[in-house]
Amino acid sequence: MNKTLNDLLKPLKKQCDEDIDITGIQLDSRKIKDGNLFVAISGYEADGHKFIQSAIKNGAVAIIGEKNLKEIVTVPYFKVDNSRKALLILVNHFYDKPHNKHKMIGITGTNGKTTTSYLLHHILEHNGKSVARLGTVEYVINGEMRESNLTTPDAILLQEMLHESEDEYVVMEVSSHGLDQYRVHGSMFDYALFTNLSHEHLDYHKDLEDYYQTKKKIFQCLKDQGKGIVGTYCSWGERLHEELAEELVPSVSFGQSKGGEPIYLKSYSTVPDVNLVIDDNEKEYVIKMNIQGEHNVYNAIGSYICAREIGLSPEEVIEALETFEGVPGRFEEVTIPNGAKAFLDYAHTPDGLQYALNTAKECTARNLYHIFGFRGKRDCSKRKMMVQISQSLSDYVFLTLDDLNGTGNELMLAELRELSKPYENIVVMDDRTEAIVYVLSLLKEGDGMIITGKGSENYQEEYRYQTRNDRETIVNVLS
Numbered sequence: 516m517n518k519t520l521n522d523l524l525k526p527l528k529k530q531c532d533e534d535i536d537i538t539g540i541q542l543d544s545r546k547i548k549d550g551n552l553f554v555a556i557s558g559y560e561a562d563g564h565k566f567i568q569s570a571i572k573n574g575a576v577a578i579i580g581e582k583n584l585k586e587i588v589t590v591p592y593f594k595v596d597n598s599r600k601a602l603l604i605l606v607n608h609f610y611d612k613p614h615n616k617h618k619m620i621g622i623t624g625t626n627g628k629t630t631t632s633y634l635l636h637h638i639l640e641h642n643g644k645s646v647a648r649l650g651t652v653e654y655v656i657n658g659e660m661r662e663s664n665l666t667t668p669d670a671i672l673l674q675e676m677l678h679e680s681e682d683e684y685v686v687m688e689v690s691s692h693g694l695d696q697y698r699v700h701g702s703m704f705d706y707a708l709f710t711n712l713s714h715e716h717l718d719y720h721k722d723l724e725d726y727y728q729t730k731k732k733i734f735q736c737l738k739d740q741g742k743g744i745v746g747t748y749c750s751w752g753e754r755l756h757e758e759l760a761e762e763l764v765p766s767v768s769f770g771q772s773k774g775g776e777p778i779y780l781k782s783y784s785t786v787p788d789v790n791l792v793i794d795d796n797e798k799e800y801v802i803k804m805n806i807q808g809e810h811n812v813y814n815a816i817g818s819y820i821c822a823r824e825i826g827l828s829p830e831e832v833i834e835a836l837e838t839f840e841g842v843p844g845r846f847e848e849v850t851i852p853n854g855a856k857a858f859l860d861y862a863h864t865p866d867g868l869q870y871a872l873n874t875a876k877e878c879t880a881r882n883l884y885h886i887f888g889f890r891g892k893r894d895c896s897k898r899k900m901m902v903q904i905s906q907s908l909s910d911y912v913f914l915t916l917d918d919l920n921g922t923g924n925e926l927m928l929a930e931l932r933e934l935s936k937p938y939e940n941i942v943v944m945d946d947r948t949e950a951i952v953y954v955l956s957l958l959k960e961g962d963g964m965i966i967t968g969k970g971s972e973n974y975q976e977e978y979r980y981q982t983r984n985d986r987e988t989i990v991n992v993l994s
């Protein structure tokens with residue numbers, strides 16, 4: 516796919532004296548191929564302008580950047596105010612607005628994005644639609660799985676995949692980083708679904724208000740006939756729903772009913788599995804699901820309402836919900852033989868952890884053992900709160916390592932020891948696999964073990980038992 520430079524520059528209101536063929540757009544000098552346009556970004560770690568020379572050496576024929584470098588760059592150079600924004604406009608034009616080929620569903624929120632995207636994928640596929648799904652676990656395009664490197668891919672990869680996808684629907688997770696960094700476009704989504712908001716990413720966002728305002732930007736990315744779907748079971752969602760009404764953004768809510776909604780959650784139970792009673796236009800439906808936890812009640816009703824907005828009938832949605840098998844590593848049970856229970860979960864926020872532990876408690880007759888740690892170089896301000904939640908909802912807590920992301924082993928362990936000090940039911944263990952093996956040896960009939968933080972992800976650190984992930988550690992010990 517090629518375009519001329521002047522064609523590409525049109526939406527940026529720029530022009531080049533010499534028109535040249537552009538074979539692709541890149542933001543990383545190492546990925547440049549002959550005839551590419553390089554966009555230099557002032558990044559969080561590095562300054563992309565420093566790589567202009569190497570981009571040209573690798574074959575770049577034109578450059579976009581934020582600095583005054585026109586006189587010294589040897590190929591056509593164009594200065595813009597914001598390179599990330601310019602990149603998005605350029606790449607969207609390069610691929611001829613590929614989001615218009617699809618019905619696009621963007622899901623944002625602190626927790627529940629992956630689960631909701633799996634639910635919607637399943638509902639739509641069960642009803643004969645072709646669906647692409649992009650998010651933390653994987654990217655699925657035209658029925659083929661690809662490795663995910665970011666929850667919301669960068670603008671180039673995203674537009675490339677949307678261009679390549681022949682799927683009727685695209686269900687994608689939209690992170691606050693993605694919204695802040697212009698990875699998604701201004702008129703992209705037919706539906707924007709907000710799950711909830713709570714303490715997270717305060718290493719990136721100034722405060723919760725800033726995090727909220729960033730998440731809210733997804734509603735500026737709706738197509739003309741687009742619609743918002745807002746979870747109002749948390750107070751940020753209630754506020755959002757009110758603000759969208761004031762701003763005349765069409766939206767529906769899910770959560771506690773305020774009265775007047777045509778579809779609402781009438782009641783629910785969570786033990787042993789999630790059961791929902793939904794009032795849909797004055798007709799009552801009971802849905803029996805194979806997943807656990809109050810949080811999944813909200814994920815299910817959010818997906819139900821989105822699917823109904825899309826045009827599926829209640830029966831079509833319910834049949835699909837009742838056959839949903841859950842999401843890898845999200846409250847996933849691993850069978851163990853002695854009548855005890857083991858769960859893997861991806862909770863890594865205080866709010867998510869509270870839901871996950873409450874669910875584990877509901878499933879556990881005797882003692883609950885919780886094993887977890889913290890990602891290195893990620894929001895440290897949530898750690899104390901998560902330890903408090905863990906020790907109050909579990910009988911025994913084993914603090915151990917998660918991905919260190921370059922933080923020193925000893926530094927992390929010292930912090931874990933400090934965090935555990937006020938509590939008698941917390942033990943710090945310096946090897947994640949040893950912690951799992953030890954807890955497995957303690958489990959008796961009726962006990963429960965929940966390991967949070969990694970879900971189905973493979974380990975990044977080397978541990979004593981050379982297993983790839985938490986599931987494998989459990990299974991290997993038991994075999």
Ligand SMILES: CC(=O)N[C@H]1[C@@H](OP(=O)(O)OP(=O)(O)OC[C@H]2O[C@@H](n3ccc(=O)[nH]c3=O)[C@H](O)[C@@H]2O)O[C@H](CO)[C@@H](O)[C@@H]1O[C@H](C)C(=O)N[C@@H](C)C(=O)N[C@H](CCC(=O)O)C(=O)O
Pocket residue numbers: 542543544545555556557558559560561562563564566664665666667668669670690691692693696
């Ligand atoms: C903090 C952050 O979000 N960083 C993202 C950001 O990086 P950046 O542009 O600032 O990159 P940088 O490393 O400073 O480099 C600046 C520029 O120099 C270029 N460069 C660099 C080296 C070189 O040799 N040549 C070269 O051209 C880089 O390609 C880049 O364009 O933009 C990049 C391109 O879009 C992202 O890949 C990168 O994500 C990093 C890897 C990351 O880990 N991000 C996480 C925090 C993230 O985005 N997470 C959310 C989910 C969060 C959640 O809910 O859990 C996600 O959507 O995945």
Ligand SMILES: Nc1ncnc2c1ncn2[C@@H]1O[C@H](COP(=O)(O)OP(=O)(O)OP(=O)(O)O)[C@@H](O)[C@H]1O
Pocket residue numbers: 624625626627628629630631651666688710711810811813814844845846860861862863866867868870871
């Ligand atoms: N609706 C919800 N409300 C609160 N917590 C939830 C909700 N849904 C899931 N969780 C918790 O959050 C964890 C992560 O869920 P999920 O992967 O669906 O969310 P996510 O938003 O995609 O997270 P991430 O961005 O970290 O990938 C789950 O394992 C569970 O503990």
